[in-house]
Amino acid sequence: MTKNQALLDLEIDRNVLADDETLAIVAQALRTCLRDGDKKTLRAFLDSQEPADIATILDTLEAAEALAAMRHVDLYEQAQIFGYLDPEYQIELSxxxxxxxxARLMSAMSHDERVDLFKNLDPVAREAVLPGLAKAERDDLRKLASYPEDTAGSIMTSDYATLTPDMTAKEAIEALRNQALDAETVYQAYIIDEERQLVGVISLRDLIVARANARVRNLMDTNPVFIRAEADREEAAQIISRYDLIALPVINGGDKLVGIVTQDDAMDVQEQEATTDFHKVGTVSGLKANVRDASIFVLYRARIVWLVLLVFGNIFSGAGIAFFEDTIAAHLALLFFLPLLIASGGNAGAQSATLMVRALATGDVRMSDWASVLGREFATALLLGLTMAAAVSLIGVLRAGPDIALVVALSMVAIVLVGAMIGMSLPFVLSRLKLDPATASAPLVTSIADVTGVLIYFTIATQVLAMQAT
Structure with a gap:
């Protein structure tokens, strides 16, 4: 047994993705195999691993090293591995x-992954690779690439299985057997007529349990769930999730079947949308690269706009404090509780906004639910405010006496209540205006709640302390 083989066998037993240290050991072992020309060990290792795991390992290598390692597996497995790599790394390898x-690699890739790669290539590379593809592949590539980004058509694949209504169950199973190598899935087959219009859908299970001479038209579901190619891709993902579909058929304006969106593509969309929403909640916009690979300028550009806007928004807090400077001058103890109260309102608002943004995104809450959600949130925020007021009242008494304690307690209830209402309502307002509810970010809600909290606190202080003085 060679030293390289011993290292690789050790990592196979320990799981190559256990931790960064293990991954580094495997990567170094692969580099040693490449340097020593130990093709046998390299092939044995790569053949023993899943394509997704190989992609994770290759991602730690230099592009030239990763490409050299990939060339030790067959073309079909190369295509699978390539599909798991980040788009930026795919371009480096390309x-x-x-x-x-x-061109050979792209021919072996699934239709949807091939078009994703094609879109990411620069125009010169696109024109260079097209002649190396078969005419049918070129036509399919151009058709799939023509759909606008963020539509269902942009994430669909044309690798799907079709049947005709007049087939028997036996003929249909044989047809699926012949299409299996090229189809993304054969567990669901789509029934089309002479004009390629979608007329039904049938599962492989239904065909297997049916009588051999039973006609597909009598077995198929004649009311299939589908989506139009121009619909939003997030809607496609939601439909697949709602109906627990393996794949969702996509039709064009003429009701002709043009592709399917598979479950794994829907999961990718949901992950991307969730990432985008998380970025928006943190007032980070336009960050398409991952954090590890993004340059300092890209990270700066993604964050600076909102931070500058929020700086100017917080000026209103300063203006509010300046407006009540006479009250503050007469009762300096009020300043001690200011950060505590303002932070509480912002925190309550951020919590409410996070819950509502997520609920709207998943469909758990709809615009028609606003009134009922508002009432429930009001009651919850009131209880939260009363509890927090009780917690700070003792501090208020010990620090500044009962008068200030009363001001702090009343302010806490009002600020938490208003902050929660702002956080809950802003996503609904944005949704009504056809804007992304995720724009109701925690920093934005916090900034609005800060200004409101300052006004509430010092207004209550002015009124209550004036009454106590008379």
Whole structure:
């Protein structure tokens, strides 16, 4: 047994993705195999791993090293591994390939992954690789690439299985057997007529349990769930999730079947949308690269706009404090409780906004639910405010006496209540205006709650302390 083989066998037993240290050991072992020309060990290791795991390992190598390692597996597995790599890394590897090698790889890729790669290539590379593809592949590539980004058509694949209504169950199973190598899935087959219009859908299970001479038209579901190619891709993901579909058929304006959106593509969409929403909640916009690979300028650009806007928004807090400077001058103890109260309102608002943004995104809450949600949130915020007021009242008495304690307690209830109402309502307002509810970010809600909290606190202080003085 060679040293390289011993290292790789150790990592196979320990799971190559256990931790960063383990991954580094495996990557170094692969580098050693490449340097020593130990093809046998390299092939044995790669053949023993899942494509997704190989992609994770290759991602830690230099692009030239990763490409050299990939060339030790067959073309079909290369295509699978390539599909798991980040788009930016795919482009790096593509730049190192010759035109013919890249064309062969793209021919072996699934239709949707092939078009994703094609869209990411620069125009010169696109024109260079097209002649290396078969005419049918070129036509399919151009058709899929023509759909606008963020539509269902942009994430669909044309690798689907079709049947005709007049087939028997036996003929249909044989047809699926012949299409299996090229189809993304054969567990669901789509029934089309002479004009390729979608007329039904049938599962492989239904065909297997049916009598051999039973007609597909009598077995199929004649009311299939579908989506139009121009619909939003997030809607496609939601439909797949709602109806627990393996794949969702996509039709064009003429009701012709043009592709399917598979469950794994829907999961990718949901992950991307969740990432985008998380970024918006943190007032980070336009960050398409991952944090590890993004440059300092990209990270700066994604964050600076909102931070500057929020700086100017917080000026209103300063203006509010200035407006009540006479009250503050007469009762300096009020300043001690200011950060505590303002932070409480912002925190309550941020919590409410996070809950509502998520609920609207998942469909748990709809615009028609606003009144009932408002009432429940009001009651919850009131209880939260009373509890927090009781907690700070003792501090108020010990620090500044009963008069200030009363002001702090009343302010806490009002500020938490208003902050929660702002946080809950803003996502609904944005949704009504056809804007993304995720724009109701925690920093934005906090800034609005801060200004409101300052006004509430010092207004209550002015009124209550004036009454106590008379």
């Amino acid at each position: 730049d190192l390939m010759g035109r013919r090698e890249l």
